[in-house]
Amino acid sequence: MTRTAGVVVFTARPGQGEEAAKRIAAALPAVEKEAGTMLWLVLRSKADAxxxxxxxxxxxxxxxxxxxxxxxxxxxxxxxxxxxxAEPELHPSTVISSKPAS
Structure with a gap:
């Protein structure tokens, strides 16, 4: 079972969230080549774009x-x-509980 996670919080300048999210998501091809990366999600907040x-x-x-x-x-x-x-907030984390992706 996977037990190691990473959470990075990016706060874009006002109005730059969409472009920042696109630039982060552009790294997907490189992530797909990483054998040890089991899941990789880029999420843009609905509460704060x-x-x-x-x-x-x-x-x-x-x-x-x-x-x-x-x-x-x-x-x-x-x-x-x-x-x-602001500088990205890096949060190396330990998985406490999870539901497998289907």
Whole structure:
């Protein structure tokens, strides 16, 4: 069972949420090549359109580490910061409970 997750909260400058979300989502092809990344979601808040959440699930802490230094993270951190109102909040996490995706 997957036990390691990552949550990254991006707060875009006013009106830049859609573009920031698109730039984050553009990293999907790189993520698809990562064997240890089990799930990768880019979510744009309905309550605050300038807030984007990146949620990912990994098969190990080592896979999380590899992801954070890999091509997808490099791409995101090279293209998104200019649109942000604040530094991204990184939250490495432990999965407490989950329902498998169907």
């Amino acid at each position: 300038d807030k984007i959440f990146l949620v990912d699930l990994f098969d190990s802490d080592e896979s999380l580490d590899a992801h954070m230094t890999g091509r997808a993270a490099t791409q995101i951190f090279a293209t998104v910061p200019e649109l942000l109102a």
